[in-house]
Every structure is written in structure tokens, then in C-alpha cells.
Amino acid sequence: MQVTPKAYIAARVAKELRDGDVVNLGIGLPTMIPSFLPRDVHIILQSENGIVGTGPKPDSEHAEPNYVTDAGGQPASVAPGGCFIDSCTSFGLIRGGHVDCTVLGALEVDQEGNLANWIIPGKKVPGMGGAMDLVAGAKKVVIAMEHTARGNPKILHKCRLPLTAVKCVDIIITEMGVIQLTEDGLELVEYNPDFTIEEIRAATEATLIISKSLCPITP
């Protein structure tokens, strides 16, 4: 791997997005994805605090940080053709299936597609914000995360942390591979050739089905 695991993951996630998709990106790794999009793929970024068509991060000369921010409270901009909306309209778009894809990180995902990413009881209680709405409402839910946390598997038989939503995940993309949710369970469809299948299995608590058409990732 020539790049950092996060950049490798972001580059592979970018291939999931289609020209014209309305996309909501979570904080952290997912925000790296737009820089990996091919030139002919233009996505419309939704920011749940009230932007459809979020533009690039403004420089200090153009920023209006008291008036235009992203969902993390940081200065943002609106792209040409974009618009500002209120919270009801924003979540109407999210819950109504008008967002084609959301990409978020996870603390845990399990083989039923359950997701836990909003609370560690007794430790970290930031709140769910819009995450529960996004994973319940978006047409496609992509989990983009490092495969393990300090060596411990995050892809489990059953989530142990409180859930964000049940059976909501469509695809998991890590630095080790691409795993699709199927009716039979989690199917490894692409793998990073820097790892063996056995290494990927060892880093995964859930049972992995190896796809008949398994192929190397080409990020």
C-alpha cells in the first residue's frame, strides 16, 4: 500500500459514487472521498445542517463562519446551483429517500448489517446527531472504516454496543477489503493483495463468505 489506510479506503469508496448522486458524508475519513472522484463524476453533497450542494471549504477571505457552516460548525460554502434549506426540509430529504448514498464510520458492524457508531456507554456520549436518520433513510449506506481498532475486530457476529440502526448497512469498505451484505451474510467481494484471505478472516469476528468472483481492489 503506497498510501495511508484512510486514503486507500477513501479512494475505493469514491468508486461507489455515481455522477449526479446526492451524498451525505460523515465526519473524518469520509470527507477525504471527494478528492478521489474521477473528473467526470460530480456529486451533490448534502450537509444536514442545511446545504444541498456544499462547495469547497472557503478560504478565510470568503468564509462567513457566523452564517455558513457545515454540520460540524466549521466554515463552509455552497457550490453554484446549490441551496440552503431548513432542518425539516433537510431531514425530509434524508428520510424520504432523496439521498442516494451516505458514507459513515463505525465502531461496530455485524453480519446482519446492524450498525453501532454513536455511543460508548460510560465513556463517550456525544449524541447521534443525524446519523440514525441517515442510515435509516439513505438509499445506500456505506461504512468506511479501518478494519480493526487497536487490533480488535470491529466486524462482529453481533454488535455489542447500542445500535444506531438495525439491518441498515449495504457495504463495508476497509483497508483490507470490500464486504457486501447479502441475504446469506457478509461476503468478501474484493481484497487488498497486501493481505492474505486468512489475515482478513483473522481480523474479522463475523463469518466471512468468500465471493466466487473475489478480485483484488483497484482503488
Next chain:
Amino acid sequence: MKRVISPQDAAALIPAGASVMVGGFMGCGNAHAVLAALAEAETGDLTVISNDASMLNGPNGEEYYGLAKLVHNRQIKKLIATHVGLNPEVAEQMNDGTLEVVLIPQGSMAEMIRAGGAGLGGVLTTTGYGTPVQGGMHVHGTIDINGKTYLVELPLRADYAIISGHFIDQTGNIWYKGTTRNFNQVMATAADTVIAEADNLVAIGDIVPENVMTPGVLVDYIVSKGGNQ
């Protein structure tokens, strides 16, 4: 013509123990002058309904940005919010038992307030099903319709709403700038008394009727930072 009052007069309207909706998103769109006056008034035991608890520092280095002032002063006894992670003082007060926090998904909060303001009996949503949200005080069980299970969520209203608009005319019509609209628009519908802080108080007609985002009939008091008029 609506009554135009100062931030201090607006703060004085709100008694200790009141429930207050506060528009804004991480401080963006908070009614900063009214919240500062409410902090100075030291009105306590408030139940606050807001997306978040703002941030300790604003984008221009403001200390205790917007609603964060009321958290810092420990004026809030109960906070109903969706995300409090950017204000660490909330976790401190939760842990020492002085602040009760109820977390609600953001879309649910928006729709529950909309229901409260639009006379609806509640909201049906799949958001939160199978999660700890399902056991929340705001959830009135579940209902199965056409093979899907929905949470039944109750409407949300408050005694007061403190909102802000960039242009407000003398009838209370509001135009919001940028992402400041967020929860301000819906909160204007769901409180007994609505206090709207104007960045700019403008003449009737300065906001083209088609561009009015909140009709003035919802606004009880306009706050001008310049004081009484």
C-alpha cells in the same frame, strides 16, 4: 406592527423553570444577543430544546458561543438535543448529575417540533427502531403498517422559542441567511411565545413577500440589538 424590544427585555420575559426552544446549529443561527442577555439575567432551571449545546468557542474566537453561555452558567436543568459532543461542559454536568440530557435523532427532533407547531398528534418514523431511542420518553410505542415498524413519536412544544433572522421586518416576517435557518424556522411554529432576534430590522416591503421564510404572524416579539423602538 410588532413590539420591538431590547435583548434585556426579551430575557426578562422568560421566568426560571421555563421550557425554551433555541434555534441554531453549533451556534450558527443562535440568537446571540438574547442568549447573552439571558446569561446575564442568570435565569435558572431552564428546560432547553435545541439541536446541540453549541461550542465553547465560536468561529471568531467568541468565548462560550451562543447557547454555550447558558450551559457554562449552569442555567439549564434539562437539555433535549441531538448532539452535545462539541461542548464538553455538557458531559461534565451530566456526569456530576446537575444536567439531564435527552438525546433525540436530529430528523425526529425536527419532525416532532413540526408536529407540535402544526397541530399533528405525532410522528411515525423508522429512525431509531431497535436502538436505545425506542425506550425514550418521547416515544409512544410502535405501530406496524404495511410490514414496516414505526416508532410513534410525540409532538414537541415549549413555552418560549428564541430564534434569529438576518432580516426581520416590522410585522415580524423573517428572511434567514446561509445555514442559520436550520431549526429557527420550525421552532417559530411550536412555542407559546416566539422571540425573534434581528441581525437587521428592516421596513415592511424590504423582504419581498415571496421571499418571506417565516410569516410574521408566528412572531410575538422582535428583538433589535439597538434596543427599544
